Amino acid sequence: MLVFTRKRHEAIVIGDGIEVRVLRVGRDGVRLGVTAPSSISVHRREIYDQIRAENQVAATTTASAAGLAERLRRTSREQAATVPVKAQEVSG
Amino acid sequence: MSEPVASLAEPLATIPTEVTTRFGRFAVDPSSVIQFPEGLPGFEQNRRFVLISSDDVAPLHVLHAVDGPDASFLAVDPRFVLDSYRTTLAIGDRLRIGAAEDTPLVWLVLVATDGDGASVNLRAPIVINPSMMVGFQVMPHNSLYPLRHPLAGD
Numbered sequence: 001m002l003v004f005t006r007k008r009h010e011a012i013v014i015g016d017g018i019e020v021r022v023l024r025v026g027r028d029g030v031r032l033g034v035t036a037p038s039s040i041s042v043h044r045r046e047i048y049d050q051i052r053a054e055n056q057v058a059a060t061t062t063a064s065a066a067g068l069a070e071r072l073r074r075t076s077r078e079q080a081a082t083v084p085v086k087a088q089e090v091s092g
Numbered sequence: 093m094s095e096p097v098a099s100l101a102e103p104l105a106t107i108p109t110e111v112t113t114r115f116g117r118f119a120v121d122p123s124s125v126i127q128f129p130e131g132l133p134g135f136e137q138n139r140r141f142v143l144i145s146s147d148d149v150a151p152l153h154v155l156h157a158v159d160g161p162d163a164s165f166l167a168v169d170p171r172f173v174l175d176s177y178r179t180t181l182a183i184g185d186r187l188r189i190g191a192a193e194d195t196p197l198v199w200l201v202l203v204a205t206d207g208d209g210a211s212v213n214l215r216a217p218i219v220i221n222p223s224m225m226v227g228f229q230v231m232p233h234n235s236l237y238p239l240r241h242p243l244a245g246d
Contacts, residue, residue: 038184041130043231051216051231052134054239058165058202058213059135065115065149065166068203068210068243072151072172075244 104140105159111142113156113164118144125158127226129188132218138163143200143220153200155218166203173201173212173243181219181230188228189221198222203243211240 004012011021017037024031034042107122124143131138137160144154151172157163170177181197191197198220201212214237220227 038187041188041228041231044233047231047233048133050239051213051229054204054213054216055132055134055165055202055229057204057206059163061166061203061205061210062114063205063210065152065154068166068205069149069152071210071244072168 107142107158111144111156111158113144113154115149115154115164115166118146118154118156120144125225126220128228129226130228131160132229133216133231135160135163137161143167152203155200155202167200167218168203168212168243170199170201170212170214170217173241174214174237177214177237179217179230179232179235179237185219185228185230189219189226190224191221195221195223198227204240206240210243212243213239214241215239 006012006022008022008025011019013019017035018040019035021033021035022030023033036042107125108120109122110117110119120142121144124145126141126143128139128141130136135157138157139160140158141155142158144156146154149166151168153167155165155167170179179199181191186193186195189197200218200220201214202218204211204213215235216229216231216239218227218229
C-alpha cells in the first residue's frame with residue numbers, strides 16, 4: 001500500500017483524471033473530495049460491501065420462483081390489472 | 093517494446109437457446125442479453141446476463157449470467173413491490189448506460205430469501221437502458237429505501 005502524508009487542500013492523483021483531495025481534517029474524520037470520470041464509480045467501502053453481501057444472498061436464493069411470484073401477484077393490488085393471472089386463480 | 097493488446101480480450105461465449113437455472117429451465121430470447129460492463133458487486137466477472145421472462149414466474153424475472161462463473165438471480169420491477177417506489181439517476185450514472193434524460197429505463201431489484209421470508213433490495217436497484225441493452229447496479233450514497241424490503245407481506 002502506498003502511504004502519503006497530505007495536508008488540508010492537498011491532493012493525490014490516481015491514473016488519468018482521478019483526484020482525491022483532502023478538504024477538511026477533523027478530530028474524528030477526514031473529508032475527502034474525489035474527482036473522477038463518470039465511467040469510474042466511487043463508493044464508500046462499507047456501502048459497497050453491504051451491497052455485495054446482499055447480492056451474494058440473492059444469488060443463493062433457493063425459494064420456488066413460481067411460489068414467490070404467486071405471493072407477489074396476490075399482494076400487488078394496485079398493479080393487479082397488468083399482471084397476467086390465470087382464469088382459475090381469479091375465480092378462486 | 094509494446095505488448096500486443098488485441099489478444100487480451102477473451103472471445104465472448106455464445107448465447108445458449110435454453111438455460112438451466114436453480115429456478116428451472118427456461119428458453120432464452122437472444123435479444124434479451126444485457127451487458128453489465130462492471131458486472132455486479134460480488135459478481136464482477138459476469139459481464140453478460142440474459143433477462144428471462146416467463147409466465148411461470150411473472151412478474152418475477154430470472155437474471156442469468158451467460159459468461160463468467162455460474163450466477164442467477166430473481167429480479168422484479170420495484171414498483172410491483174412498492175407502488176410508490178421512485179428513484180432517479182445522476183447525470184454521471186445516466187452516461188454510464190448511454191441514456192439521455194428522457195430515455196425510458198428498466199429498473200429491477202434483486203430478490204433474497206431468508207428462511208420463509210423473501211425480500212428485495214430496494215436500496216441498490218439494477219438499471220438497464222433497453223435501447224442499448226446495458227446496465228449496472230446503482231449504489232446510491234443516500235437512499236431512503238432499505239436493503240431488505242419485504243417482497244410480499246412477509
